[in-house]
Amino acid sequence: MEDRCQVLFPCSSSAHHGLSAAQTTTSTLSQHNSNEEEEEKHKSRKKKEREPRFAFQTRSQVDILDDGYRWRKYGQKAVKNNPFPRSYYKCTQEGCRVKKQVQRLSGDEGVVVTTYQGVHTHPVDKPSDNFHHILTQMHIFPSF
Template sequence: VGTLDPIPKAVHDENCGSNVKDGNNNSWWRSSALEKNKVKVRRKLREPRFCFQTRSDVDVLDDGYKWRKYGQKVVKNSLHPRSYYRCTHNNCRVKKRVERLSEDCRMVITTYEGRHNHSPCDDSNSSENDGFTSF
């Protein structure tokens, strides 16, 4: 284990405020201990996003993939809610947002986040089918 050396006065003044003026030289280790306890925040890598605007009477268009709805939210200044979906294929982390355009309710805005790691028709590994047998 390394030894702790006192922080130089100029740096100490910035970090600890009035403790140097008071002659309290024991406060330097407190700020160091607090800095060690800070958790590094890992920034989430942003997945690529693709947005499509389509005229449709139905909210969810058939794009060849299977989706599970996991949320819905009221959108400010809009009469129509926004729906959130996840791809049901195992280990596929693609998400989809679906909402209607507030100015023209016939227009559906679909936003995809991420890239599928499987083909559209490949639903044999879908989590919906796990543990079920078709008759």
């Protein structure tokens, strides 16, 4: 608060430090201007748009369902209140930013919940009859 006092009303305390009122005001104003520039940088940043999410449940004995795309697993973690881990995958097609999460339901271990984030920018790598079966059983849930 004393810095603002020096800008608006140069106090005698600046004389004790060997600075004139003009020097104190100039240095404090330059600090104030740099703070304003930082604030403008933050304001000009656009909010990151969230990719659309699609979740569906499938009754399956296997966790990995063949949906016609190629995936690379990049992580797995334990989830609170669920004995089954959640697995994280990224589409391997160059430039495609789609991700998916796969997890079994805690209440019914025969059901796999798959959540896709984003939309593929390329055609299906290998069409699959199983993929048609998945789409017919798909239940779309709102975003989390």
